[in-house]
Amino acid sequence: MSVVALVPAAGRGVRLGLSRPKALVPVKGESLLLRAVRGLLGSGCVQHVVVASPPDQVEVVAAELATLPNAHVVPGGAERTDSVRLALGAVAEVAPDAHVVLVHDAARCFTPASMIRDVVSAVEAGAPAVVPVLPVTDTIKKVDELGVVVETVDRAPLRAVQTPQGFNIDVLRQAYASAGDIATDDAGLVERVGGKVHVVEGHPDALKITTAFDLAVAEAVLAAEESSPSD
Numbered sequence: 001m002s003v004v005a006l007v008p009a010a011g012r013g014v015r016l017g018l019s020r021p022k023a024l025v026p027v028k029g030e031s032l033l034l035r036a037v038r039g040l041l042g043s044g045c046v047q048h049v050v051v052a053s054p055p056d057q058v059e060v061v062a063a064e065l066a067t068l069p070n071a072h073v074v075p076g077g078a079e080r081t082d083s084v085r086l087a088l089g090a091v092a093e094v095a096p097d098a099h100v101v102l103v104h105d106a107a108r109c110f111t112p113a114s115m116i117r118d119v120v121s122a123v124e125a126g127a128p129a130v131v132p133v134l135p136v137t138d139t140i141k142k143v144d145e146l147g148v149v150v151e152t153v154d155r156a157p158l159r160a161v162q163t164p165q166g167f168n169i170d171v172l173r174q175a176y177a178s179a180g181d182i183a184t185d186d187a188g189l190v191e192r193v194g195g196k197v198h199v200v201e202g203h204p205d206a207l208k209i210t211t212a213f214d215l216a217v218a219e220a221v222l223a224a225e226e227s228s229p230s231d
């Protein structure tokens, strides 16, 4: 039995605004993707990784990961969900004995190993689906189409969701087979087919690098971790 991680990395990074796909953008000389995949394989609980690459960059991405054993590359799709679906389709060949599947954004490349292990452990303990979460710290308001506040939402039960998200592999396959096409995260598809999604504690270091500001934050996180490694 093995754990396989799917890494959707086929996005263009429009909000980051650089000339290359976001996953290939370097932070201190190493790409987000290389850092993310090495983090998964180095966590000690992931045996295989399937990366969904920008379709026109498959060879570049394969070369980027050439030093990592058990990292496989497939062409991604137009939306994140399409990329995950394509990577999931490769699992039967790449890791036929997989019982747990993680889905992890290349853009969350500083995720602590302990958080990856927590997600895997929760699935192995019997949860069909697991997401790491953080409490919401801002006040949250609903606004109408005119930009007027209609409600202040009680934030106590709200959580911001990170990746890796972990699944019993049959549960994720069933969700992708029957839940329809678009969701902003993979657990959302499981929810749609009535599956129970459990939570574990997330971590601020698992931020999703989306904007130039996030990239600057990532540089700072890396500098801090290099000066006092915790994992």
Ligand SMILES: Nc1ccn([C@@H]2O[C@H](COP(=O)(O)OP(=O)(O)OP(=O)(O)O)[C@@H](O)[C@H]2O)c(=O)n1
Pocket: 007, 008, 009, 010, 011, 012, 013, 014, 015, 016, 022, 023, 052, 076, 077, 078, 079, 080, 081, 083, 084, 105, 106, 107, 108, 208, 209, 210
């Ligand atoms: N068609 C897509 C779109 C996104 N992703 C991946 O999904 C993750 C989360 O998406 P996001 O952070 O929004 O990345 P981008 O889509 O690249 O960003 P943007 O929306 O700014 O273009 C990223 O690792 C991204 O590469 C993907 O594999 N396939």
Ligand SMILES: C[C@](O)(CO)[C@H](O)COP(=O)(O)O
Pocket: 080, 105, 161, 162, 163, 184, 185, 186, 208
């Ligand atoms: C999957 C995700 O990272 C969970 O927070 C997030 O939903 C991805 O959203 P994006 O709009 O594709 O960046």
